[in-house]
Amino acid sequence: MYNADVVIVGAGPVGCVLANKLSTELNLSCLIIDKRNHIAGNCYDEKNKKGVLYHKYGPHYLRFKNNKIFEYLSNFTEWIPGDYIVKSSIDKKLYPFPINLDTIENFFNVKFKSKNEAIKFINKKKVKIKNPKNSEDFILSKLGYEIYEKFYKNYTIKQWGISPKKLSSNIAGRVPIRFNRNPYYVNEKLKFMPKKGFTKMFEKMISNKKISLSLNTDFFKIRKKIKYNKFLIYTGAPDKFFNYRYGKLNWRSLDFKFKTFKKKYIQKSVQYNYPNDYKFTRKVEIKHVTKQNTPYTVISKEYPKSKGDPYYPIINNENLIKFNKYKKLIDEIENQNIFFEGRLAQYKYFNTDEVIERALNLYKKIKKIKVNIKN
Ligand code: UDP
Numbered sequence: 001m002y003n004a005d006v007v008i009v010g011a012g013p014v015g016c017v018l019a020n021k022l023s024t025e026l027n028l029s030c031l032i033i034d035k036r037n038h039i040a041g042n043c044y045d046e047k048n049k050k051g052v053l054y055h056k057y058g059p060h061y062l063r064f065k066n067n068k069i070f071e072y073l074s075n076f077t078e079w080i081p082g083d084y085i086v087k088s089s090i091d092k093k094l095y096p097f098p099i100n101l102d103t104i105e106n107f108f109n110v111k112f113k114s115k116n117e118a119i120k121f122i123n124k125k126k127v128k129i130k131n132p133k134n135s136e137d138f139i140l141s142k143l144g145y146e147i148y149e150k151f152y153k154n155y156t157i158k159q160w161g162i163s164p165k166k167l168s169s170n171i172a173g174r175v176p177i178r179f180n181r182n183p184y185y186v187n188e189k190l191k192f193m194p195k196k197g198f199t200k201m202f203e204k205m206i207s208n209k210k211i212s213l214s215l216n217t218d219f220f221k222i223r224k225k226i227k228y229n230k231f232l233i234y235t236g237a238p239d240k241f242f243n244y245r246y247g248k249l250n251w252r253s254l255d256f257k258f259k260t261f262k263k264k265y266i267q268k269s270v271q272y273n274y275p276n277d278y279k280f281t282r283k284v285e286i287k288h289v290t291k292q293n294t295p296y297t298v299i300s301k302e303y304p305k306s307k308g309d310p311y312y313p314i315i316n317n318e319n320l321i322k323f324n325k326y327k328k329l330i331d332e333i334e335n336q337n338i339f340f341e342g343r344l345a346q347y348k349y350f351n352t353d354e355v356i357e358r359a360l361n362l363y364k365k366i367k368k369i370k371v372n373i374k375n
Contacts, residue, residue: 002214004031007228009219010235012041013352014342016202017359018233018366023210025363026370028230030210033217039206041235042311043198043352045286050260050296052287053197057311058254058302059271059284060198063188064353070190072360077201080291082191085183085269090150090276097273098185099147100178107147115179122179134316138169142177155275159304160252160314168315171349185271193289228337231366235342237310238326246325249347251310255303263297279303313347323347339366 006022008015011034019030038044042057061084064070088097095103101118105111112118125144132138135156139148152172156164164172176187184191194201206213219226219236226232234241239249257280270288274281280301287297313319326347330340341362343350350358 001227002031002033002217002222002225003227003229004029004212005229006030006231006233007226008032008233008235010034010041010342010344011036011039011202011206011213011215012235012342013043013202013355014235014345014359014362015233016040016205017356018341018363019211020205020208021360021363022231022366023208026367027210028370029212031212031214032206033214033219033222035216035218037215038199039213039215040199040202043202045197045199045290048258048260048298050294052260052294052296052298053290053292054258054298054300055198055284055286056256058256058300059286059289060352061185061289062191062193062198062352063186064190064192065188066353066357067190069353069357069360070192073194073201073356076204077194077196079192080195082193082289084185084191084271084289086185086271086273087269088151088273088275094268094272095151096183097151098176098178099143099151100183101181102183104147107150118179132169135164135167135169135172137165139164139172151275153275155273155281158275158279158281160312161304161306162314162316166316171315174349193291197290230337230370232336232338233362234338234340235345237344238323238330238340238347241340242326242329245329246322249310249322249326250306250314250319252312252314253305253308254311255305255308257301257303258298259300260296260298262295264295265297266299310344313343313349315349319347337369 005028008019008030011032015032019032022028023030043060044057045053045055047053062082086097087094095106104118122143127140127144129137129141132141139152153164156172160167267285270285272283280303282302284300285297339362341358342355
């Protein structure tokens with residue numbers, strides 16, 4: 001039997017945060033199950049045979065929109081600064097990415113005396129599109145054809161397997177566009193990496209004795225054996241939970257190819273994007289952000305694919321209509337004290353800090369319900 005006050009499906013950030021709060025603050029027994037052989041979900045990092053810490057499911061550049069989330073995580077880890085610098089490789093030349101003044105100057109071979117001059121230059125390139133709703137129109141309306149064609153178009157097609165015209169503007173819109181020389185990948189001022197890695201941070205988060213963990217355990221194989229006294233928290237894909245009642249949701253998945261080198265560093269910065277060359281989208285040398293002191297380094301290449309574990313929801317109208325049907329079921333099932341949270345369960349392109357914030361908010365909601373449940 002899989003029995004506890006709270007059963008949590010998925011040992012990723014959402015599952016770990018809720019287990020932590022429910023066990024330490026409400027003294028509830030929590031059982032976390034996960035079909036993988038490790039905790040931390042896609043934030044999982046580990047040391048390879050040569051002792052190099054690497055991100056198994058792609059780079060996680062942790063940053064915080066909300067200071068409170070940073071404070072909460074600080075209970076479980078020390079930090080190192082998160083200096084995430086990305087370059088885009090266009091015609092064999094590396095450019096700063098996100099697009100900034102240096103990118104525009106180098107790409108068009110111009111030199112601006114002021115920010116305004118650069119804005120005027122780009123204004124002439126912009127395509128006039130009222131209310132851009134998809135990723136192609138969004139970038140064309142902000143930066144014009146040349147930059148769109150070289151930096152965005154093919155990267156997006158490779159990453160998502162569909163035309164940027166069929167993707168919400170929020171997807172390409174995730175990456176800032178700058179008329180200054182800020183080289184960092186994200187805009188947030190609070191950007192830090194857990195000093196010993198994500199896995200260690202989440203291990204500490206779930207170290208309370210009231211929490212038990214069952215790895216290599218597929219929810220769908222043991223579903224009937226689960227008994228939760230109070231709550232079930234589900235962080236997986238909703239379509240599977242509801243037996244695909246409204247059909248399959250579309251997801252994008254990735255393959256990673258890792259290679260270890262006996263070299264201090266291979267790249268100049270953590271990430272090189274390859275919009276127009278190769279089958280992979282980007283090469284990541286995570287050591288630039290883990291800042292590990294070791295004679296070895298690991299490079300990972302990311303190959304997008306449509307089959308495999310769900311990594312990214314594909315946000316467009318068609319998929320959102322389908323998800324919204326599932327969303328109704330998700331809202332209804334709260335009556336049975338079953339809660340859906342996280343990137344998969346909510347079918348939203350959340351960042352790590354955002355899912356942690358959502359998990360903390362869900363905790364507050366559950367706490368109110370708990371007060372009303374008599375033992
Ligand atoms: N993107 C692009 N060119 C790039 C990097 C990103 O066109 O060099 C677009 C692409 O559509 C991508 C989206 O911006 O899916 C978001 O990129 P981000 O780096 O935030 O993706 P993640 O790190 O979440 O995979």
